Amino acid sequence: MKLDGSTTVAQRAADVFDRLLDPDFLARCIPGCERMERREDGSYEAVVKAGVGAIKGSFRGVVTLSEVVSPESYRMSLSGKSTVGFVEGSALIRLEADAEGEGERTWIHYDGEARVSGVIASVGGRLVDAAARKVCRQFFERLAQEVGQ
Amino acid sequence: MIPAKFEYAVPETIEEAIALLKEHGEEAKVLTGGHSLIPLMRLRLARPGLVVDLRKVPDLSGICVNGGEVVIGAATTHAEIAASPDVPRMIAETAQQIGDPQVRNAGTIGGSLVHADPAADWPAAMLAARATIVLRGPGGARSVAAETFFRGILESAAAPGEILTSIRIPASDAAGAYEKVAQSASGFALAGVAAQLVLARGAIGSAQIGITGVAEHAYRPAAVEKALAGCAIDAAAVGAACAAAADGVELLEDIHASARYRAHLARVLAKRAVLRAAGRARAS
Numbered sequence: 001m002k003l004d005g006s007t008t009v010a011q012r013a014a015d016v017f018d019r020l021l022d023p024d025f026l027a028r029c030i031p032g033c034e035r036m037e038r039r040e041d042g043s044y045e046a047v048v049k050a051g052v053g054a055i056k057g058s059f060r061g062v063v064t065l066s067e068v069v070s071p072e073s074y075r076m077s078l079s080g081k082s083t084v085g086f087v088e089g090s091a092l093i094r095l096e097a098d099a100e101g102e103g104e105r106t107w108i109h110y111d112g113e114a115r116v117s118g119v120i121a122s123v124g125g126r127l128v129d130a131a132a133r134k135v136c137r138q139f140f141e142r143l144a145q146e147v148g149q
Numbered sequence: 150m151i152p153a154k155f156e157y158a159v160p161e162t163i164e165e166a167i168a169l170l171k172e173h174g175e176e177a178k179v180l181t182g183g184h185s186l187i188p189l190m191r192l193r194l195a196r197p198g199l200v201v202d203l204r205k206v207p208d209l210s211g212i213c214v215n216g217g218e219v220v221i222g223a224a225t226t227h228a229e230i231a232a233s234p235d236v237p238r239m240i241a242e243t244a245q246q247i248g249d250p251q252v253r254n255a256g257t258i259g260g261s262l263v264h265a266d267p268a269a270d271w272p273a274a275m276l277a278a279r280a281t282i283v284l285r286g287p288g289g290a291r292s293v294a295a296e297t298f299f300r301g302i303l304e305s306a307a308a309p310g311e312i313l314t315s316i317r318i319p320a321s322d323a324a325g326a327y328e329k330v331a332q333s334a335s336g337f338a339l340a341g342v343a344a345q346l347v348l349a350r351g352a353i354g355s356a357q358i359g360i361t362g363v364a365e366h367a368y369r370p371a372a373v374e375k376a377l378a379g380c381a382i383d384a385a386a387v388g389a390a391c392a393a394a395a396d397g398v399e400l401l402e403d404i405h406a407s408a409r410y411r412a413h414l415a416r417v418l419a420k421r422a423v424l425r426a427a428g429r430a431r432a433s
Contacts, residue, residue, distance in 0.1 A: 053265060053303020054178060054186060054195040084194050119192050130267070130302050130365050130401060 001129050003091065004111040007140040009147040013095045013106045016147060017071035020093065029142040031135055034058075048080070052131045057084035057120065071095060076112075085118025108140065152190040156199045163206050163285060163312065170310045171287050173199045179312060181209075181224045184248070184256035185264040209259075209314060212236060217320025223259025223313045230258060238429070239325025239345055240318065243274040246329055248336040259313040262298070265305040265366065267401060268337035272299050272367030274327060276359025277343035280318045286311035295359075299366035323347045323357070324430035328422040330414050332405050338362035339406045340414035342394070344422035346377070348430045353380045353387075356423060363415045364398035372396060373419060382427045384420070391419035 009016055019025045023044055027036035032049040039045055044063040051057055061080025068074040077090040091112020098105035116128045160166040170177050176198035180186055189195035203209055209224040212233050219236055230236055231244035231253065247253055247261075247270050261271050262282060275282070275295035282293045284307050298306045307313055329341035340363050346356040356377035361367040376390035395412035402408040 052301075054189050054197075055303065056195065083196070120194060123192055123194070127267070127302055129403065130399075133399075134301065134365075 001114050001116070001132060002112075003089070003114055003132060003136050004109075005136065005140065006107055006109045007144055008098055008105055008107050009144050010105055011147050012103055013097050014071040016106050016108065017095055019147065020074075021065065025146065028146055029139050031138040031142070046080075050082075050131075050135060051084075052127060052134070055084065055120070055127075057082040059087065061087070067092075085116055085120035087114060087116050089114030108143070110136075110140075150191045152187075153193055153196040155190070155197055157202065158199060159202045159205050161205050161207075163209070163314065166201055166203055166206055166312060167285065167287055167310070169199070169201050170312070175309055177201055179203055179260075179263070181260045182226060182256040183260075184252050185260060185266065203312070210257075219318040219320075221258055221316045221318070223262075223315055224257045225259075227253040227256050227258065227261075237278065237318065237321065237323075237325060237345075239327055239343055239426070240274055240278060242325075243270050243327040243343060246270060246327060246331070246341075252336070258316060262316070263305055263307050263313050265299055265301075265303050266337065267302050267365055267367070268332070268339070268341075268362040269367075270327070270329065270338055270341050270361060273338075273341045273343040273359035273361035275316070276367055276369050277325060277345045277357045278318045278321070279357060280316050282306075282313060283315045283317060284308075284311045285314045290314070292317070296369060299368075301365050304366070321345070324426050324433060326422045326425035326429065328418040328425070329362075330418065340411050340418055342415065342418040342422045344419070344426045346423065346426050346430060348382075348427065349379075352382060353377050353423070353427060356380075356426075358394075358419060358423075360394060360415050360419065362401070363395055363411045364400060368398055370394050370396070370415075370419070377423065382424070382431075384424060387423050387427075388416075388420045391416050391423065394419040
């Protein structure tokens, strides 16, 4: 499943970039995130409660950042497992100064793919894509909110 | 296929049921027909700590007509509604097309509405009938218009701790129809369109449409309803009016049907439902 989109935030690219690497900040933006810690190898370990309606799963996973070009772009890869299934994905996050924002506004573009497998994918296939898009959308809404403060 | 461990409660009054939900919060799930919840529990996609079985609560089931308004109890099964002489024909027709006989005999309208599956049949019919959904929680009862009840995938306006008690369908002399293309394994709608309309001067006077299975939740295509007002009853004119049936919504897509195909189905089924409803309105 492809996940892509863009959002703008009212901050300079360099500031946004730093915050996107901050586990506490990310934990506040990820819907249902219960724990997020930076590990010694630079990756992040997270516990995220995700679900729609009656379906609920607690995902335990690892997020790895690579191809980091500060303050322009990085690749975020994640792999998680839960009682309801598995999720794997990778996305390129790209920051771009808003042409009309005089450097004070930044576009965040994300373009990635995710693969969900296990029970949730085999029986809830038609719900999974939409649920993933929703989580993604919520993440960036919260991010814009957090940054705006 | 064996559920995770859970507690089971069988309250005998609605107040007792609401108190149990309040006490156990998100851990508790309500059971009536069990045709959405039990499969999820068996797959362990849902692991409620407590299942509150409403089947012993009186007055939750049955259909009554009150000054023209039809009130359907939340625990009324699809089969009971399909066989009822008291509900509008479009409502009975929707019930008849849900799932298979087992689902219709055990599954309930309230359970289906609260579960809020984006491909369930009832939401389309509720929107077209301009139904009101009655919820009861610790703070008392409140009514929600169908139009604002469906919020997203498996998400409705029912708050945790609230129980859907009945559905009220306003009195109407409109004729209606429900058209669907089902996913053949599950019986869920790839797309389903309910239409209800009244005629005026030989044309369509006003139409109310509900569409399910196509987007993250069922919706009313306002542009189609507008185009149908005053529309001549012929296939070409109705088809043109229904062209916007899937406009402006984020389309669902899965291995069974692409977004484009779902949009196509929405347009075709809207046209069919409207033409059939118009035929019934003429005949009556």
